[in-house]
Amino acid sequence: MDPVATITAAVGTAAALMMVTRRNPVYSAVWLLITFLSVAVAFLHLSATFLAAIHVLVYTGAILVLFVFVIMLLNLQEDELGDEHPLPVRALTAIGATALFGLLVAPILATPEFAAPLPPAPEGFGSVESVGMMLFTKFALPFELVSVLIIVAMFGSLILARKRPLGSDT
Amino acid sequence: MTPWLWLAAKIGFAFAYLVGAVPVLIMMERRISAFIQGRQGPNRVGPMGSLQPLADIIKFLTKEFVVPLRADRWLFVLSPLLVFVPPMLGFAVVPFGNQYGDELLQIANLDIGVLFSMSVLSLGVYGITLGGWASNNKYSLLGSLRASAQLISYELSLGLTILLAVMIAGTVDPVRIVQWQIEHGWNLFGGGSLWRLPLGLMGGLLMFICALAENNRLPFDLAECEAELVGGYHTEYSSMSFAMFFMGEYIAMVVMSGLITTLYLGGWHFPGITDPTDHSWVGALLSIGVFTAKVYVLLFTYVWVRWTLPRFKYNQLMDLGWKVFLPIALFNLAAMAIVGVILEG
Numbered sequence: 001m002d003p004v005a006t007i008t009a010a011v012g013t014a015a016a017l018m019m020v021t022r023r024n025p026v027y028s029a030v031w032l033l034i035t036f037l038s039v040a041v042a043f044l045h046l047s048a049t050f051l052a053a054i055h056v057l058v059y060t061g062a063i064l065v066l067f068v069f070v071i072m073l074l075n076l077q078e079d080e081l082g083d084e085h086p087l088p089v090r091a092l093t094a095i096g097a098t099a100l101f102g103l104l105v106a107p108i109l110a111t112p113e114f115a116a117p118l119p120p121a122p123e124g125f126g127s128v129e130s131v132g133m134m135l136f137t138k139f140a141l142p143f144e145l146v147s148v149l150i151i152v153a154m155f156g157s158l159i160l161a162r163k164r165p166l167g168s169d170t
Numbered sequence: 171m172t173p174w175l176w177l178a179a180k181i182g183f184a185f186a187y188l189v190g191a192v193p194v195l196i197m198m199e200r201r202i203s204a205f206i207q208g209r210q211g212p213n214r215v216g217p218m219g220s221l222q223p224l225a226d227i228i229k230f231l232t233k234e235f236v237v238p239l240r241a242d243r244w245l246f247v248l249s250p251l252l253v254f255v256p257p258m259l260g261f262a263v264v265p266f267g268n269q270y271g272d273e274l275l276q277i278a279n280l281d282i283g284v285l286f287s288m289s290v291l292s293l294g295v296y297g298i299t300l301g302g303w304a305s306n307n308k309y310s311l312l313g314s315l316r317a318s319a320q321l322i323s324y325e326l327s328l329g330l331t332i333l334l335a336v337m338i339a340g341t342v343d344p345v346r347i348v349q350w351q352i353e354h355g356w357n358l359f360g361g362g363s364l365w366r367l368p369l370g371l372m373g374g375l376l377m378f379i380c381a382l383a384e385n386n387r388l389p390f391d392l393a394e395c396e397a398e399l400v401g402g403y404h405t406e407y408s409s410m411s412f413a414m415f416f417m418g419e420y421i422a423m424v425v426m427s428g429l430i431t432t433l434y435l436g437g438w439h440f441p442g443i444t445d446p447t448d449h450s451w452v453g454a455l456l457s458i459g460v461f462t463a464k465v466y467v468l469l470f471t472y473v474w475v476r477w478t479l480p481r482f483k484y485n486q487l488m489d490l491g492w493k494v495f496l497p498i499a500l501f502n503l504a505a506m507a508i509v510g511v512i513l514e515g
Contacts, residue, residue: 026242026245026300026303030245030300033296049280049281049282050282050285052282053282053285053286053288053289054285054289056289056290056292056293057285057288057289057292057329060289060292060293061288061289061292061293061295061325062292062322062325065292065295065296065299065318065321065322066318066322068296068299068300068318069299069315069318069319069322072299072303072311072314072315072318073315075311127281127282128281128282128285128342
């Protein structure tokens with residue numbers, strides 16, 4: 001087994017578990033930060049350096065900061081967090097989630113390509129140049145469509161956040 | 171020397187360079203502020219008051235470290251470290267000198283280059299936000315909220331101005347960006363093309379202003395803002411834990427100045443002083459000297475701005491970030507793309 005991949009996977013999974021089991025949302029955010037960082041390390045280990053940098057920049061540097069911002073803005077107190085579910089419910093949820101995960105992973109593990117060792121990354125793989133080249137040639141259309149999707153989402157949140165409904169002046 | 175020894179030596183040098191800058195900056199801050207305000211400034215401890223930083227350090231070390239009763243102990247202790255470490259990592263890709271023999275004077279030559287610095291520096295905000303939240307103090311929390319909103323807002327413009335320099339030089343590798351500027355001229359002046367001159371000037375200036383905001387320096391220090399928030403996010407911190415915040419801010423300033431120097435001010439090269447082909451130890455030392463001089467000119471400007479300009483109001487800060495700087499940075503980038511095509515075609 002590849003030690004780097006094993007350690008990153010272990011840390012990432014453990015941090016993700018901690019994230020979903022913490023009661024305090026700020027602690028969940030801190031564990032999510034660790035999960036994100038281990039995903040970035042996994043990208044680095046797979047020679048996807050550009051993806052790793054962008055992952056840290058966008059997910060930990062911007063999105064998670066916004067999460068933390070909102071959590072702090074609400075600053076929920078202990079009695080506002082609601083009751084915890086009873087233990088059997090939580091155990092059943094965990095079992096159900098694990099079963100679903102296993103169901104999704106099983107076909108991947110069953111494919112013969114999975115067992116074969118990965119071919120070495122070609123020269124320049126994952127660099128800024130190669131990713132940029134792919135985005136603007138082979139994947140140009142999906143790439144541009146995603147930006148449309150993001151704009152739609154942005155307008156959606158703008159409309160939802162308006163104090164008065166659209167059409168009613170002033 | 172073996173590669174590992176080289177790496178250790180360079181990391182040691184960079185650590186000393188960054189931490190060693192803190193007492194110098196404390197002294198600069200005190201003397202320049204005194205000069206600007208027509209005061210004497212510290213002049214009792216040592217010759218010309220030069221041992222004042224040492225006295226500060228002794229004071230910090232001997233004070234008691236207090237964790238407030240209802241604070242979140244873990245995060246309260248962890249946060250100063252989170253402020254301290256990311257800027258240090260960001261220095262890893264900054265070339266602080268030319269070559270010595272075959273060895274680049276840069277800790278790590280990554281193929282993502284400046285993107286690494288950008289992404290690592292963006293982690294610095296966690297120390298500030300979590301520290302303020304963990305203190306369990308209204309003022310600290312307000313400071314934290316302001317810090318996180320401010321850093322997200324200005325990081326966009328900062329990233330776009332970094333990209334502008336990358337576009338001018340056509341590479342993300344800081345060593346090659348410096349090389350490009352040696353051949354063509356500083357990116358601040360458009361890299362030797364009149365077409366790019368206004369864009370380069372605008373980009374460099376904007377990057378410096380956004381760096382002020384990223385480092386929580388006046389006129390953007392809304393996160394501490396003594397007049398409204400006592401001390402902002404570090405209100406509850408004392409002794410060395412406060413000193414860590416303090417040092418983290420100064421180190422972030424040095425690293426940011428190093429980045430601006432590399433991206434816009436020609437890095438370690440100055441015509442007539444350094445010779446890019448000179449790989450002897452004299453040439454290496456000279457290049458480190460030039461880099462240091464440029465960094466300290468920027469640091470002087472940081473201090474100068476701090477004691478000259480008043481603080482913004484929070485709404486002004488947000489307006490400036492989103493409605494002025496971001497459009498300018500975007501326009502700059504688009505214009506650069508067009509100019510680039512014209513120049514190539």
